[in-house]
Amino acid sequence: MSEILIVSDNQSRTDTLKIILTFLGESCRSTSYSDCFDSINKSQSISAVLIDGETPEIAEETIEKFPESPFINIGFQLSGDREFKNLIGSLYEPITYPSLTELLRKSDDYYTANRPISSLVSGKTKLFRSLVGNSRGITEVRELIEQVAPVEANVIILGESGTGKEVVARNIHYMSKRQKGPFVPVNCGAIPGDLLESELFGHEKGAFTGAISARKGRFEMAEGGTLFLDEIGDMPLQMQVKLLRVLQERIFERVGGAKTLKCNVRIIAATHRNLEKMIEEGTFREDLFYRLNVFPIETPALRERAQDIPLLLQELASRLEGARQASVKFTQNAMKSLMLHTWPGNVRELSNLVERLSILHPSHVIDLQHLPHKYQYDETGQVQHENAPADEAAERDAINAMFRYAEANPVIEVSSDSHSDAPVTAVETALPSDGVNLKEYLSDLEISLIRQALDAQDWVVARAADQLGMRRTTLVEKMRKYEISRQKETDNG
Known part of the structure; x- marks a missing residue:
């Protein structure tokens, strides 16, 4: 499992970064400059290194020593004009979530593309573990991979989202003659159109606002290996023209540059869209489609x-x-x-x-x-009724949470009807003579407690979960189940 390493001698900055990364759900640890070489050497699963640039000379030495690890500079401008392929970018305080998450995404792509092959693959059996199954559809996919992997033909992988198109692409790469080269994935739908050209082809220093240094694009990073263009159907038309030229002539220029660069890259594309229909609608180029559609592979749902x-x-x-x-x-x-x-x-x-x-x-x-x-389906293939027996563990958790909260809050208000705003007192010691629907009673009580905790913690889910004595993920799941959201509460209010 990958993790993020923080390298800094500044304890305050380290603590701040840990809080941010933990909030984002990332696994992280920290080390000092004196121990960072050992920490990086001993770990094979560091997807990003956040390095404090307070001592630029030591930071640059560390970045240069570990070319397979992606680095993000925190806080300071590094000295010198050297270009580091593995320096993904820099962040300056105050650090914002969007800028950090974008650099972490790029770091993860770099880590995936450059980690040693031995950590990814040990023979065909290991590769095909990701394409498990004995059905006809998945068997045909495995056969097609074996046929196309040894040749240099362009491949397009078709299929719905979540069917494993990138897994197929990785299998093709690691069973090909390019297996010792990098495998570089790019999600064309996740990158804004105006940034996609720079992402693919790189840019020169000063090419546009914010281009403070030259940067290699994905084509250069994939040299000698495979470039995987995921969701190619989301690529803007103007970029399709430029990609077509690269496929035809095997040359390109960086954004803002005049030097023509040659590329030796195998292209594997993938999409969940119907490209032939897009061609009819004029949103995808027919000539590009035929360049990519040399060897189609369809992943079954x-x-x-x-x-x-x-x-x-x-x-x-x-x-x-x-x-x-x-x-x-x-x-x-x-x-x-x-x-x-x-x-x-x-x-x-x-x-x-x-x-x-x-x-x-x-x-x-x-x-x-x-x-x-x-x-939950019954024997007829229908989803079971909502009043089917609930998970006993979940009910037990709800009861425990109720009594924990009741000890600190003698009077607990809960809606008698999940659609009503009128509160009623819910904690009573005597069972009503006409009985009670325990499942509905506990659900109403649970909804009330969750809303109270969220209101008390200003809708910070992690703190509300602590107050309720449950995991954050469990609380998020319950909020989805009961359709509780801040927007809905505001609208209802």
């Missing part, structure tokens, strides 16, 4: 290969164990129910579900009632 789900569950669980996380196992009833789901998010959705269940029920056997409601 998960609903089309439901019989592979038990094997995928086993593979995903084993990955969690390999990452030293708590894993889970599934009963036959749970697996049958999951095989009936339509999986709009495909394998990515399945992977997220397994990880979520491993957090909620670590090292447990997952049965039908442990699955989120939308994944």
Whole structure:
């Protein structure tokens, strides 16, 4: 599992960065300048190094010594005019979330493209573990990969989001003659159109406002290897023209530069869009399509290969164990129910579900009632009724939270009707003579407690979760379940 390393002798700056990174959900640790060489050498999973530039000479020496690690300079202008391929960018205080997250994304791309191949692949079996299944669709994909990997043809991978198009691209790269070169992914849909040219081709110093130094683009970073253009259908028309020229002539210029550069890069593209329909609508160039569409591979949707789900569950669980996380196992009833789901998010959705269940029920056997409601199907293939028995552990958590809160707050107000604004006193010692619907009672109480905690903490979810004695992820899940959001509360108010 990757982590972010903070290198600084400034404890105040270190603490601030840790708070920001933890809030973003990133795993991080810190080290001093005197120990940073050992820390970087011993770890094979540092996706970014945030280095304090207060001592520029030492910072530059560190950046130069570890070319495979991506660095982000914090706080100071580095000295000298040297260009470091692995210096992703600089941040200056006050640090903003958008600027930090953008540089972390670029660092992750660099880390993925430049880490040693030995850490990614050890033979065909290891590669194909990411394409688990015995269905006809996934078997054909594996066969096509074996056929096209040894040749230099351009490949386009088609399929819905979450079907593993990047996994296919990586398999092609690491089974090709270019396996010792870098694999550089670019998501064309995630980069604004006016920045995409600089991202792909690089820029010279002063080419535009903010270009304080020259920078290599993804084509140069992928030299001798493979460039993976994900979501090619989202590329603006003016960029399609420039990409077509590179594919035809194998040359390009940096933004703001006059020097023509040659490139030796294999192109693999992917999209979930219907490019032929886009050609008819005039939003995708036909000549570019035929340049890319030399060897198409279509990844099947998960609903089309439901019989592979038990094997995928086993593979995903084993990955969690390999990452030293708590894993889970599934009963036959749970697996049958999951095989009936339509999986709009495909394998990515399945992977997220397994990880979520491993957090909620670590090292447990997952049965039908442990699955989120939308994944619970009966024998007729219909989603079970909302009043189906709830997860006992969740009810137990709600009861425990109620009594913990009640000890500190003798009177707790809860809506008698989830759609009503009229509060009623909820904690009573005597059971009403006509009984009570415990499930609805606990749900109403839980909604009230969550709203009170969020209001008390000014809607800072992490602090509200601490007040309620639960994990932040658990509170977020409950807010989704009950459709609680600040905007809705404001609108209702």
